[in-house]
Amino acid sequence: MAYTFITVPSPVGELKLVANGSRLAAILWENDKPNRVRLGPMNEAPDHPVLMKTARQLEEYFAGTRSAFDLELDFTGTEFQKKVWAALLTIPFGETRTYSQIARQIGHPSAVRAVGAANGKNPISIIAPCHRVIGASGKLTGFAGGLEAKERLLTLEGGQRSDIDKTGELF
Numbered sequence: 001m002a003y004t005f006i007t008v009p010s011p012v013g014e015l016k017l018v019a020n021g022s023r024l025a026a027i028l029w030e031n032d033k034p035n036r037v038r039l040g041p042m043n044e045a046p047d048h049p050v051l052m053k054t055a056r057q058l059e060e061y062f063a064g065t066r067s068a069f070d071l072e073l074d075f076t077g078t079e080f081q082k083k084v085w086a087a088l089l090t091i092p093f094g095e096t097r098t099y100s101q102i103a104r105q106i107g108h109p110s111a112v113r114a115v116g117a118a119n120g121k122n123p124i125s126i127i128a129p130c131h132r133v134i135g136a137s138g139k140l141t142g143f144a145g146g147l148e149a150k151e152r153l154l155t156l157e158g159g160q161r162s163d164i165d166k167t168g169e170l171f
Contacts, residue, residue: 102133
């Protein structure tokens with residue numbers, strides 16, 4: 001089955017919403033690297049129900065009236081990547097986690113760099129909130145949409161960061 005897509009404007013730039021059948025497969029950034037998320041052939045489908053629902057929920061999110069998404073997701077990646085992406089879905093709206101915290105959460109405490117790499121390959125940005133993952137020092141780190149977009153998303157959510165010490169531990 002071919003992927004279907006639409007493009008929508010947003011406060012963080014144009015987003016390409018991609019569906020695989022009845023599930024959301026990707027949200028790609030306007031200036032995304034071509035091979036960051038590998039998908040098959042795509043056809044534009046402006047009236048696709050999943051894409052329309054996603055666009056509506058994103059519009060509500062950016063308007064400040066939605067803090068959680070209700071969409072079926074289709075993550076394509078390695079088992080490790082899928083564990084990381086599932087962990088992203090557990091980060092509450094308005095909070096952040098460190099790469100180290102995610103690594104411990106998925107049972108691979110020494111895989112901090114691998115968690116960072118998987119986070120960078122997250123195909124469903126914003127919905128699987130990779131923007132909520134920050135460095136152990138509390139600094140914003142790499143983001144496919146750019147650090148300005150990451151900061152805007154965190155600000156939109158209230159930017160309530162977890163209390164994090166220098167090791168990435170909550171205290």
